[in-house]
Amino acid sequence: MMECKEISVAYTNRSIALEKISFTISKPAIIGIIGPNGAGKSTLLKAILEIVGHQGTTLIDGADVKKSLKKIAYVEQKSGIDYTFPITVEECVLLGTYPNLGVFRRVGKKEKEQAAFALDQVGLKDLAKRQIGELSGGQFQRVLLARCLVQNAEYIFLDEPFVGIDATSESIIMNLLKKLKQAGKTILIVHHDLGKVKDYFDQLMVLNKQLVAFGQTDEVFNKENLIAAYGDTIYVGGETE
Numbered sequence: 138m139m140e141c142k143e144i145s146v147a148y149t150n151r152s153i154a155l156e157k158i159s160f161t162i163s164k165p166a167i168i169g170i171i172g173p174n175g176a177g178k179s180t181l182l183k184a185i186l187e188i189v190g191h192q193g194t195t196l197i198d199g200a201d202v203k204k205s206l207k208k209i210a211y212v213e214q215k216s217g218i219d220y221t222f223p224i225t226v227e228e229c230v231l232l233g234t235y236p237n238l239g240v241f242r243r244v245g246k247k248e249k250e251q252a253a254f255a256l257d258q259v260g261l262k263d264l265a266k267r268q269i270g271e272l273s274g275g276q277f278q279r280v281l282l283a284r285c286l287v288q289n290a291e292y293i294f295l296d297e298p299f300v301g302i303d304a305t306s307e308s309i310i311m312n313l314l315k316k317l318k319q320a321g322k323t324i325l326i327v328h329h330d331l332g333k334v335k336d337y338f339d340q341l342m343v344l345n346k347q348l349v350a351f352g353q354t355d356e357v358f359n360k361e362n363l364i365a366a367y368g369d370t371i372y373v374g375g376e377t378e
């Protein structure tokens with residue numbers, strides 16, 4: 138169970154990015170986080186992960202998240218990642234094993250097997266020795282998901298994973314996330330394509346600095362909440378609501 142209690146973030150004295158966000162996630166789910174540009178979606182993930190300073194607390198199974206950060210795997214927005222870094226696909230995936238390695242342990246056979254299995258799951262086992270700079274955007278996103286898989290975390294945070302990727306990669310990722318949920322994981326996804334919301338997410342968080350709504354997608358994904366977050370002109374699945 139994850140409980141966020143009154144999370145607030147102010148990057149500067151004058152601009153508040155998030156205001157008293159509270160919610161509880163109590164069962165495995167795929168949860169979408171939507172809201173307009175600058176709504177604080179990325180900031181919320183970073184506050185939970187203790188990457189940005191904040192007020193409020195997050196508990197995982199009753200304990201402060203600081204003690205359980207290993208339970209969360211995180212893929213940041215693509216813009217924050219250096220594609221030109223000279224490592225292979227396999228090495229990139231193996232980075233996900235580091236949080237679980239002891240201080241003196243190195244990556245060994247077990248970790249390499251985990252990486253191979255994860256790459257197979259995302260359909261990229263043949264590309265293990267390729268440099269990450271030679272991948273398509275969609276392949277790279279799948280590599281980052283494979284890196285999450287080897288971390289074997291209970292929670293997976295993905296920040297805009299589908300931006301600029303091909304339809305095949307998107308569907309491979311989504312199918313895998315559904316399997317992970319069935320295996321008991323909880324996945325939080327910052328997302329901007331409102332057309333896919335109903336297909337992708339069991340639960341939905343609508344954010345605009347404050348929490349506009351959080352609950353089952355069927356109950357939350359409605360005109361009233363979208364207008365509260367985005368204003369009067371919003372675009373859903375090709376139709377203006």
Ligand SMILES: Nc1ncnc2c1ncn2[C@@H]1O[C@H](COP(=O)(O)OP(=O)(O)OP(=O)(O)O)[C@@H](O)[C@H]1O
Pocket residue numbers: 148149154172173174175176177178179180181
């Ligand atoms: N490091 C930072 N320093 C100062 N202000 C920041 C920083 N990061 C984000 N902000 C500001 O905080 C607010 C929320 O940003 P955030 O990136 O969390 O929004 P978002 O909902 O993820 O937006 P987008 O959909 O555009 O990615 C914005 O006004 C942004 O300019």
